[in-house]
Amino acid sequence: MKVFNVYMTGVGGQGIGLLAELLARASDHAGLATKGCDTHGLAQRGGMVASHLRIGEGAHSPLVEAGRADLVVALERHEALRALRTMLVPGGTLLWYDASWQPLDVRLGKAPVVETDEVFVEAKARGCEARRVFLEDLDDPRRQNIALVAEIAAAGLMPGVGPSHFKAALGDLLDGKSLAENLLILEGAKG
Amino acid sequence: MKDLGSMLVGKDPFSELVIGNTAVVRAMIEGGVRVVTSYPGSPTPEIAEAIKAIPRERRPFHFEFSTNEKVALEVAFGAAMNGHSSVVFFKSVGLNVAADSFVQLSLMKILGGMVVILGDDPGANSSQNEQDNRHFARMAAIPLLEPATAQEAYGMLLEALSIARRESSVVILRLTTHVCHAKERVHFGAWDEAALDPKPRFDPDAANYIPLAATVFPLKREALARLERLRLEFDHSSLNRVLPGSARRGIIVAGTARLSLADCLEGVADRPSVLELGSIHPLPRGIVRDFLASHEEVKILEELDAVLEGDIKSLAYDAGLRTKIVGKVDSEEFLGEYVPEKVRAILEATWPGLLVPLAAKAVPSNPPGTREELPARPPQLCPGCGHRSAFFAIKKALSPEDITVADIGCHTLGYLEPYRMGQVLLSMGHSTSTASGFSLFNEERRVLCFLGDSTFFHAGMPGIVNAVHNSHNVTLVVMENGTTAMTGHQDHPGVARNFDGEAPAIGIRAALEGLGVTNIREVDAYKQKELTALVKEAIAEKGFKVIIARHPCMLKFSREARRKPGWKARHVEINQEGCSLARVCVSDFACPSFQRRSDGSIEVHKDLCIGDGSCKQVCPSGAITDEGGAK
Numbered sequence: 001m002k003v004f005n006v007y008m009t010g011v012g013g014q015g016i017g018l019l020a021e022l023l024a025r026a027s028d029h030a031g032l033a034t035k036g037c038d039t040h041g042l043a044q045r046g047g048m049v050a051s052h053l054r055i056g057e058g059a060h061s062p063l064v065e066a067g068r069a070d071l072v073v074a075l076e077r078h079e080a081l082r083a084l085r086t087m088l089v090p091g092g093t094l095l096w097y098d099a100s101w102q103p104l105d106v107r108l109g110k111a112p113v114v115e116t117d118e119v120f121v122e123a124k125a126r127g128c129e130a131r132r133v134f135l136e137d138l139d140d141p142r143r144q145n146i147a148l149v150a151e152i153a154a155a156g157l158m159p160g161v162g163p164s165h166f167k168a169a170l171g172d173l174l175d176g177k178s179l180a181e182n183l184l185i186l187e188g189a190k191g
Numbered sequence: 192m193k194d195l196g197s198m199l200v201g202k203d204p205f206s207e208l209v210i211g212n213t214a215v216v217r218a219m220i221e222g223g224v225r226v227v228t229s230y231p232g233s234p235t236p237e238i239a240e241a242i243k244a245i246p247r248e249r250r251p252f253h254f255e256f257s258t259n260e261k262v263a264l265e266v267a268f269g270a271a272m273n274g275h276s277s278v279v280f281f282k283s284v285g286l287n288v289a290a291d292s293f294v295q296l297s298l299m300k301i302l303g304g305m306v307v308i309l310g311d312d313p314g315a316n317s318s319q320n321e322q323d324n325r326h327f328a329r330m331a332a333i334p335l336l337e338p339a340t341a342q343e344a345y346g347m348l349l350e351a352l353s354i355a356r357r358e359s360s361v362v363i364l365r366l367t368t369h370v371c372h373a374k375e376r377v378h379f380g381a382w383d384e385a386a387l388d389p390k391p392r393f394d395p396d397a398a399n400y401i402p403l404a405a406t407v408f409p410l411k412r413e414a415l416a417r418l419e420r421l422r423l424e425f426d427h428s429s430l431n432r433v434l435p436g437s438a439r440r441g442i443i444v445a446g447t448a449r450l451s452l453a454d455c456l457e458g459v460a461d462r463p464s465v466l467e468l469g470s471i472h473p474l475p476r477g478i479v480r481d482f483l484a485s486h487e488e489v490k491i492l493e494e495l496d497a498v499l500e501g502d503i504k505s506l507a508y509d510a511g512l513r514t515k516i517v518g519k520v521d522s523e524e525f526l527g528e529y530v531p532e533k534v535r536a537i538l539e540a541t542w543p544g545l546l547v548p549l550a551a552k553a554v555p556s557n558p559p560g561t562r563e564e565l566p567a568r569p570p571q572l573c574p575g576c577g578h579r580s581a582f583f584a585i586k587k588a589l590s591p592e593d594i595t596v597a598d599i600g601c602h603t604l605g606y607l608e609p610y611r612m613g614q615v616l617l618s619m620g621h622s623t624s625t626a627s628g629f630s631l632f633n634e635e636r637r638v639l640c641f642l643g644d645s646t647f648f649h650a651g652m653p654g655i656v657n658a659v660h661n662s663h664n665v666t667l668v669v670m671e672n673g674t675t676a677m678t679g680h681q682d683h684p685g686v687a688r689n690f691d692g693e694a695p696a697i698g699i700r701a702a703l704e705g706l707g708v709t710n711i712r713e714v715d716a717y718k719q720k721e722l723t724a725l726v727k728e729a730i731a732e733k734g735f736k737v738i739i740a741r742h743p744c745m746l747k748f749s750r751e752a753r754r755k756p757g758w759k760a761r762h763v764e765i766n767q768e769g770c771s772l773a774r775v776c777v778s779d780f781a782c783p784s785f786q787r788r789s790d791g792s793i794e795v796h797k798d799l800c801i802g803d804g805s806c807k808q809v810c811p812s813g814a815i816t817d818e819g820g821a822k
Contacts, residue, residue, distance in 0.1 A: 012570065013799075024374055028208045036374040038210075040233060040317070045601060045677070046783055047570030060453035062373040065531045068549075082565050085556070099798060102786045104608065105566035107777045109787060114565070125558035141798035175192035 003056035004159055005064040007087040010075030011101045012049045018173065019073065019145040020051035023158070025169035026149075027055050030161045037062035048079060055158070071157055073148055076101050078114045081122060090127050093157060094119070097144045098134040131155070138185075146170075146185045154188060163187075196244035200251070206378040211341035211370045212237035214377045215308065218348035220251060221382050224278050225303070226270035227254045228263035230649065231678035232282030233317035234371035235310035239690075240679070247691055251384065254690055256681050259619070259649040260285035264307065265292050271305040274392035276356060278348075280308035284618065286324050288650065296361040297332040297417075298410035300398035304355030306348065307333075308364045313494050314528035316368050319599070319616065321527070323495035328363050328472040332414040334421050335363040335472040336430060339449045342377045344370055347469060350430065358417055365471070367494075369447050369528070418473045426477035430469035433482060436462035440542065441486035443479065443503065445471055448494045448529035455535050458547045463490075474502045480510050488515040490541050494529040517541055571604060574784045575749065575803035577716035577742025578602045578670055582610040583780050583809060584719035585639070585668065585740075588726035593637045594629050598622035598651070600643030601677045601744075602670045609781050613641055620650025627654070627663035637730050639666045645675035645683040647699060652706060658735040659707040666729050666736045669699055670716070672744040680747045699739055708737050716742035717805045749801045761802025762818045764795055769814035780809040
């Protein structure tokens with residue numbers, strides 16, 4: 001099987017750790033060779049963070065090469081555009097949660113904010129598929145990562161990894177009320 | 192939900208998807224380690240997080256966060272001298288702190304054996320440099336093993352422990368950032384729990400333990416002899432292996448560069464042979480010599496410094512080999528992590544046409560009609576961070592030409608726009624002493640420095656004692672947030688907890704007074720006007736002055752608050768009618784919760800704001816209020 005590369009990105013504090021752990025565990029539950037790598041440390045303090053996931057026997061390094069991600073999963077709009085430029089392979093899929101956490105230069109008025117349309121336009125120009133996720137009724141921002149996992153599961157964006165695998169992954173990591181609430185989002189019952 | 196702690200202390204073999212930092216904890220358990228010590232520093236703190244997952248009563252070893260890396264190493268050494276196998280782990284630059292005792296270790300007969308786990312950081316992902324600690328192994332005559340994957344990290348720690356115990360000595364396990372944090376399914380062995388032998392077995396007559404003058408030589412001779420024994424052993428060890436390929440070209444490689452190389456060689460028809468090294472010091476000369484001799488041309492693919500290269504070239508010279516050896520060809524090869532892209536570029540320069548070309552990028556870097564550049568997103572202080580209030584307030588008390596000295600911690604981020612507080616940084620605890628130097632022959636520019644609370648205990652005190660003793664004209668601001676925040680909220684001696692539970696809190700004020708500091712002020716960092724006034728006062732006075740600017744880490748505080756029953760999200764809001772668009776909240780205070788709307792007005796981002804309200808006092812028109820209207 002050809003190696004399938006997933007690059008995840010967002011802003012420190014958005015919950016990329018859980019997202020990355022879920023995708024890696026789902027791939028592992030599907031019986032696929034799985035390697036991953038996360039960002040830890042200072043970068044988590046409101047900076048750009050990234051996680052890597054490589055699926056398939058031919059993957060050796062846990063890091064995805066620049067421009068070689070088959071799927072980019074972004075938790076934030078500015079980071080979605082950045083990863084589209086630097087990490088996504090031409091023809092790949094960009095999935096992002098359309099939250100906007102403005103970088104300092106945007107807040108200072110030194111750079112224009114990235115608008116949703118800008119992501120669609122640039123993805124099209126690069127021959128990539130763009131899939132936006134945004135749940136109006138999601139009251140807890142810490143669940144945005146699960147909304148993305150739900151879309152990956154429902155649309156089959158990770159070859160060979162199905163909804164039951166994502167559900168099993170969630171069960172590895174959470175229990176009680178938190179598991180129940182996240183399962184609702186995963187199964188599309190909410191949003 | 193999976194219970195990692197129970198898995199780690201299970202008796203039977205098992206496999207699990209884990210990061211390298213977790214995998215080494217199982218090796219500590221299987222390997223019979225009795226004492227583990229550390230000082231937190233990226234990329235290693237998740238080792239302690241995995242240890243924390245094990246309930247105290249089921250953990251078979253003592254664990255502590257010690258005051259600093261040197262202390263941690265010495266505690267581990269003392270325990271091993273009594274016969275208890277020990278492990279100490281810390282980050283790359285932590286070895287500089289520990290070095291004074293570390294360099295003595297190979298001279299010691301260490302009954303229980305000890306392993307030093309180093310978290311090196313090629314690429315300086317979360318460090319102030321990317322120093323290559325393999326140099327330290329050579330200098331201190333200590334064997335060094337280096338894995339490339341989480342599975343190998345587990346296996347090599349077991350091997351290192353076995354060597355250390357057999358040799359009554361010390362071994363280094365060198366991890367790098369992307370071994371510590373690499374995730375894969377790791378297969379673990381059984382744990383055959385041995386009963387604890389609590390007898391303190393130190394025998395002062397078993398060896399010479401006081402290296403002085405002439406007694407150093409026999410000890411050094413033994414350390415060198417041990418290296419030669421291991422060198423021969425490593426020639427036949429599974430730590431090193433040859434992946435056969437072309438008889439013409441060969442590559443010698445170690446660490447994560449092995450994985451990047453394997454990626455680059457996928458699909459290559461005439462694959463070079465590869466010698467993968469896991470024992471870095473001492474170099475297994477036999478296997479390297481045979482590999483050189485059986486190839487016409489050998490590339491040494493080595494991340495960071497040319498450590499192997501020097502050893503391999505001198506070996507080739509001594510053996511009279513005619514093999515063409517290609518080491519590093521320019522200074523760029525000494526820089527950064529050997530990620531697949533970097534290895535690809537190096538191989539393409541070494542042997543053009545070897546690799547399968549990647550499909551060309553179909554699209555230019557910026558398609559027409561798209562923006563040139565994206566705004567960067569460096570790390571920043573969290574919403575509600577007391578350091579933000581402190582920097583905002585302190586800046587008001589200073590003139591632009593005053594000198595501010597940074598230290599290590601979250602507050603290092605004060606150097607960024609818009610605060611620009613803390614203009615120079617060396618290392619943990621350097622700030623007071625560096626500031627003392629800045630104050631000499633300097634009547635014009637006032638000198639102020641910062642220090643975090645964990646760092647105060649780690650390495651901050653000698654500089655403070657010096658400033659008192661030598662009457663330096665410096666103002667120190669201790670940024671006390673009650674935790675070691677940057678590395679994941681570890682407790683430190685200033686709080687009433689250690690890793691296992693309650694502990695006496697060593698108050699910073701009391702410590703300062705004990706060190707002879709007489710000019711001390713304290714303030715909550717959220718009280719900005721008061722802090723500005725205190726800094727103005729202090730900086731106008733002669734001598735060494737300390738201001739303790741205290742506020743709990745709000746990331747830790749709000750995470751804990753969220754877990755309590757009845758917690759409700761709180762936010763501030765902006766009264767748009769009352770807002771004069773001065774935008775001080777964005778331009779000077781710069782809490783990331785304040786976002787700019789397309790019309791230039793400011794709104795509060797509810798995903799980010801924690802409702803701490805430290806921003807309300809910065810608004811000149813009083814337009815920031817608690818949600819619901821309270822000012």
